[in-house]
Amino acid sequence: MQDSQHPKQVSSSDLRNSQFGCGLVNANTVNAGQIGGDIYNIHLGQQTAASDNSVQSQNQRQRSQSERDSLEKAYILQSQKVANLRTALVFETDVSRKFQYEQQLQTEERTLNELGDKLDAIEQQLQATDDSGVETDISIYIERPPIEDKCYKAIVQPGALIRLKAPQRMGKTLLLEKTLDYARHQGYQTAKLDLQLADIDILANLKTFLQWLCVDVADSLELEPQLDKHWQEVFGLNKNCTRYFQKYLLLVTDTPLVLAIDNFERLFEYPEIFPQFCLLLRGWYEAAKQGDKIGNIWKKLRLVVVHSTESYPSLDSNHSPFNVGLAIELPEFNLQQVINLAKQQDLGLLKEQDLAQLMGLVEGHPYLIQSAITHLKSQQVTLEELLRLAPTEQGIFSDHLRQQLWHLQHNPQLEIGYKKVVRANAPVRLDTEVAFKLHSLGLVKLVSNDCVPGCDLYRLYFSTRLE
Template structure:
């Protein structure tokens, strides 16, 4: 939703727009770095209503990243004086492809650095507005040293506040009347987590469960959040060191200081909140579920 609003605003400013949703990218496109980069160049060309010109700008004498850079620099960015907004959605899809992800990150970082140059090349790259949208829940398997996410401006989506949760409930169904006490209890359980809040309100709307039942069953396999909780549990169980670190957090009665890498990854997964250098469970839901599951 936020990305679409940003792209709509960019259109109003007269910018050219190209969007790549990696969630829709087929497996064959991800077969190799060369195939991926060539398809990316063709896809952006198509979005801009330009004919792909890979034969003209792609030369085997150069490396793959160099060829993709040449294509953008000499063709896509040079064909117009208008800025180009290139948005990559669901970027976390590439985390699963170690033959593509590190090299593609280096490519994006290179483009970012090129725009800092004060020469003719720098002015060309200053026309590129690169937007990368990704989930952080897959960070446990990610080598953040190769990540492009520590350049540019990072925008973290905040949690909903009380007023926003009330508004969401009304938008779903005006007949949903969460009294102040019930609303407070729901937010004590899951805070303002966007997905968990919407999941709760959606189930209350369909009247498949009462608020009391929802609250009681939430940290169990019978609760409405079970799929989300099991997914997080799977992530932890496939990283034993991270699992051990999180067990310390959910079983402690006070904030816990962890290794900086563990704290960063658990925070990226949404499982902890940071209090200075210490960690606490993000929500009571997580504390209650994982304190029993992590044995």
């Protein structure tokens, strides 16, 4: 993303006394201070990672929801401002004014993109703190053989690269934690980088991002950053990051280092960073194959990349980390795994046919299954009532469904595409990028090149909500 200006500085001149060409649109409608005002001072603040074994308090969740609502209002106002500026440009005939409005439009579009990024980030926070805590409680982990064994065997291989892929809330982060825990038991060092926690400023340019990576990994290993010593401007950015890892993090120890990168798909929207960072990771992976001294150093690095969709931005196959190493795609739970989960939760009241009936609504989606079992265990609802109310605002999935609806309503292409999917009686062919994004949200399953609803719950709910 381009470097952004503070919202209070978006306009270099006051256009309030001007008229656009033809006198049809008053400049007041596009003045930077007229729409939105101080609401642009809203910010997410310092995002901190919650404990992997606990759920944030309800008060914090309410604050996050309030912050999201304020940001959403700001986003709507900023969208209107951008739309007004675009309209003004159509009617403006004065060359100097037209140039002025073009410059302002670029700035306002950057502000709009920043607000969108902040909204996406806080939505991720809310999803991570949903009341069932599906992906955070390691005590309720259900194995999906042979996936775990493959990860354990791969992580001990010199220069390993593991790619974990699945839609949101399928258990990727929990599998990642299991793999990291196994590595720690082998005596390995581990560092986890969650890109969802990266501030927008960090993603502003490649240099800032790579330096943040270096400092964050050093901090995870309880080392001083020492960027001044190992970062030399004479070298390129990827070269500097490589030298930092090689000379400071890897060379001085014989202990392997596992670097895990979660929520990698966030970089897909940053074309300045994504291809270069992919090239960097691929270079580290290839360096470990060398038989010389340098290769022996890089063999100590093990990479784990976690993402929720395909890497739809185009990449040279020789520069991509997405076509090498071990690829792991997490499937949904099968009936036996759902039975095992119910047993772990001491939910003996549910029979196999009851669980099969539940799967008829949500299939084997780990989050939805766990959420249902949690509510049934607490006796807040009977199975019959749960199934009846599930696709409504009174159902136990209402928060999750509204979050998914928010994603669709803030991306018109996704909304239009998903409306076709839930209202069709057969698989639907969508634009590739739209299909991948819907799949990353877990809203669709891919059948060859076509899409079907992720489960009957989604079909029932969204077929009435998407008008």
